[in-house]
Amino acid sequence: MSLPPDSIAVILPAYNEEVTVAGVIRAFHAALPQAAIYVIDNNSKDATARLAADTLASLGCKGRVIPELRQGKGNAVRRAFHEVNADVYLMVDADLTYPANRAMDLIQPVIDGQADMVVGDRLSGGHYARENKRPLHGFGNGLVVTMINKFFGSQLRDTMSGYRAFSRTFVKNYAVLVEGFQLEIDVTLHALDKRFRILELPVEYVDRPAGSASKLNTLTDGARVIFAILQILRYYKPLAFFTAVALASMLLGLVAAIPVFNDWIQYRYIYHVPLAILAAALEIVGALMLSVGLMLDSIAHQRRTDYELRLLAQS
Numbered sequence: 001m002s003l004p005p006d007s008i009a010v011i012l013p014a015y016n017e018e019v020t021v022a023g024v025i026r027a028f029h030a031a032l033p034q035a036a037i038y039v040i041d042n043n044s045k046d047a048t049a050r051l052a053a054d055t056l057a058s059l060g061c062k063g064r065v066i067p068e069l070r071q072g073k074g075n076a077v078r079r080a081f082h083e084v085n086a087d088v089y090l091m092v093d094a095d096l097t098y099p100a101n102r103a104m105d106l107i108q109p110v111i112d113g114q115a116d117m118v119v120g121d122r123l124s125g126g127h128y129a130r131e132n133k134r135p136l137h138g139f140g141n142g143l144v145v146t147m148i149n150k151f152f153g154s155q156l157r158d159t160m161s162g163y164r165a166f167s168r169t170f171v172k173n174y175a176v177l178v179e180g181f182q183l184e185i186d187v188t189l190h191a192l193d194k195r196f197r198i199l200e201l202p203v204e205y206v207d208r209p210a211g212s213a214s215k216l217n218t219l220t221d222g223a224r225v226i227f228a229i230l231q232i233l234r235y236y237k238p239l240a241f242f243t244a245v246a247l248a249s250m251l252l253g254l255v256a257a258i259p260v261f262n263d264w265i266q267y268r269y270i271y272h273v274p275l276a277i278l279a280a281a282l283e284i285v286g287a288l289m290l291s292v293g294l295m296l297d298s299i300a301h302q303r304r305t306d307y308e309l310r311l312l313a314q315s
């Protein structure tokens with residue numbers, strides 16, 4: 001596919017990034033002079049919006065600053081996906097951590113029609129481990145990758161990278177329902193679930209420059225990400241999710257039933273009546289969960305069919 005000159009859009013979500021935003025715009029303009037650059041500013045309290053607009057103007061770069069009032073990276077990207085029309089989208093952090101000189105490598109497979117989403121993988125080359133100063137983040141990244149690969153039978157290496165290229169088909173058929181940093185997980189699971197072609201390219205990664213502050217809180221955002229995965233699994237893999245809940249309940253029921261069985265074997269009479277009731281209740285709850293899982297699985301299957309037909313109708 002050969003692209004008309006203005007069909008690449010660089011999406012930069014930015015919140016209080018006055019230290020780095022101008023540098024990021026310059027670097028991506030140098031790497032992709034034909035691209036339009038959109039900075040989605042979320043109520044930054046510093047000079048981010050002004051600096052971004054001035055830099056775009058002084059470079060004569062296409063694109064603009066889009067102000068978004070609803071706070072959160074997910075909200076910002078959602079706004080960009082609604083508002084920006086392009087053939088290829090490149091999403092990247094505005095904090096100078098991802099290499100602009102790899103931009104062409106990331107979008108080329110999308111232009112060539114070989115991938116729907118190309119991810120700049122920070123983890124394989126060991127750059128993230130070396131550069132990132134917060135060990136819990138490395139642990140969190142590893143945990144999330146393992147969980148996702150287990151559930152989806154995939155072999156992804158970096159599921160939380162903020163450096164990604166997307167095709168138009170992917171972007172315009174992706175409903176962004178998350179508000180914050182769950183975005184990367186959500187977009188990855190969406191791609192896996194809908195069988196979009198994902199390509200990971202190892203990229204260099206450097207830590208934020210001095211004076212620039214992370215917007216990520218290790219504990220609250222970490223908890224949010226884990227919660228988001230459970231939530232998304234509930235939607236995408238309802239049978240697996242509810243079977244796990246059902247098994248847990250049934251297992252507890254069995255444990256509660258041990259003294260009851262004992263009574264029956266020894267005395268042919270049940271003395272632990274409350275435990276017997278509890279055990280029966282837990283088994284019933286388990287069976288209920290299993291049927292909920294089966295019903296939701298059918299619904300998920302139907303929704304996948306509808307989605308697939310929508311894609312077919314567009315092609």
Ligand SMILES: Nc1nc2c(ncn2[C@@H]2O[C@H](COP(=O)(O)OP(=O)(O)OP(=O)(O)O)[C@@H](O)[C@H]2O)c(=O)[nH]1
Pocket residue numbers: 012013014015016017040041042071072073076092093094095097132162208213214215216
């Ligand atoms: N528009 C918008 N952008 C945001 C918001 N929160 C963070 N961002 C941007 O999203 C990008 C990623 O945020 P970071 O704080 O770098 O998070 P991270 O890359 O996961 O973590 P670090 O390891 O600290 O770099 C940056 O460009 C932020 O400016 C927000 O509420 N709104």
Ligand SMILES: [Mg+2]
Pocket residue numbers: 093095097162
């Ligand atoms: Mg960052």
